[in-house]
Amino acid sequence: MQDFGAAFGSAFTLIATADSELMEIIALSLRVTLFAVLVACLIGFPLGATLAIARFPGRGVLVVLTSALMGLPPVVVGLAVYLLLSNAGPLGVLRLLYSPTAMIIAQTVLVTPIVAALTRQFIEDLYGEYRELLESMGAGRGATIATLLWDARYSLVTAALAGVGRALAEVGAVMIVGGNINHVTRVMTTSIALETSRGELALALGLGIILVLMSILVNAGLIGLKASAERRAYA
Amino acid sequence: MPSVEPTRKPAPPPAAPPVPAVAVRQVAVTLDRVTFERGGKRLLDDLTLSLTRGGITALMGPNGAGKSLTLRLLAGLITPTQGRIVWDGDSPIPARDVALVFQKPVLFRRTVRANLDHALSIYGVPRRLRSARVDELLEIGQLRGLADRPARVLSGGEQQRVAMVRALAARPRILLLDEPSASLDPPATAAIEGLVRGAAADGVKVVLVTHESGQARRLADDVVFLHRGRVVECGPSPAFFDRPQSAEARAYLAGLLLV
């Protein structure tokens, strides 16, 4: 118990003094996660919107597929990206394995289905409401999608935040493709796993506390967003 | 007049000219033996109907008669199973020439101003011309004080006014209104009726679905009475109310009086 108490004490010291190693790990975590979510949104918003309003053969299969991919096991995604990026793999020449870029790729693969599937659902509901109005105004495909994306903006931020939550907490995929290399690819989750197994509880606890705080922040953001949207009847 | 057929202009004029009070009105659109079927049911049955250019036409009839379907046909949202819709003698006119206001207004999740601005952008009005037109529309709808409020938190009457001026944004030739003042109180109804009169005075043809014979009497030049997907009777407004010819219209009007 004394060890635990000491570990908590050191953890708070690390946080309070903004320990440079702690900060480096947090910064990389945020960089990887935010970049991955950004790319996932750039792909997922238009993809989800298209699935919501377009009618083409195979659409049903794609809809089911995006929903199914939401639950992809991270370690499997990690393995697939590893095979892709490893020296023998098709993208081996890029020499990306064990780099932050590899981690961003893996997390993008994990988050894109989440963003796309949620976007499709939100946009489809809104399209049900707007369809005849937009048609009667003579809005083309582009104007229709642009209108829907903007008017669903609160919901879309929700989808992005769901992606942030997933990516921040994920450990399996980034561990495999990043390799958890000190000062290069160590993010919060992989550091916690490593430090804990080494018995270095202070850093693990410090990172754990920060991770929980971030998760609380993301959820508070979601709640605040929802309230703000409802107040304006934009929900 | 020696030459009855002057050289025809290739393109129609940009806006319908205001109709002189006593002129013979031209036909703006004709539904020619239109039938509309869904799920094996004939919802509109051999409907033939000519709407004159300019003025206000009231479309009346009991629930389920096919009034909303007729508006949606005119707006191009549905196509006839049989029959044709003929516009001014030429091919279908652009969407922005026909504006439809739904019974329950559909407003964008934006401010009142942004609703109008976005409609203009969809109609292809360049950005630099929009803000002046938006101000004009806010003025017409008496919405200046509400311009920066989210449109969907407004009262029912205010929302309906936003939907109306948004429909007028592109200066349509025909304005289709589906029970615009259903469930509104008298002042809100009066505001809507003012907008309808103003639009008609600007030369916009208005087709107004209404259940209020008082409103139809106040606004309409002529009345089309639908019953079970057919036109049962049509004619100038006072005559229709004073001397309805068909048993269906008489029963309907008598029923309205009782309510």
Ligand SMILES: Nc1ncnc2c1ncn2[C@@H]1O[C@H](COP(=O)(O)OP(=O)(O)O)[C@@H](O)[C@H]1O
């Ligand atoms: N998409 C549709 N599919 C099947 N039936 C419909 C559809 N739209 C309208 N109807 C039916 O057509 C009839 C006329 O509808 P409508 O034009 O809305 O009547 P109203 O005169 O009250 O506006 C009603 O019986 C309605 O139930």
Ligand SMILES: [Mg+2]
């Ligand atoms: Mg109706």
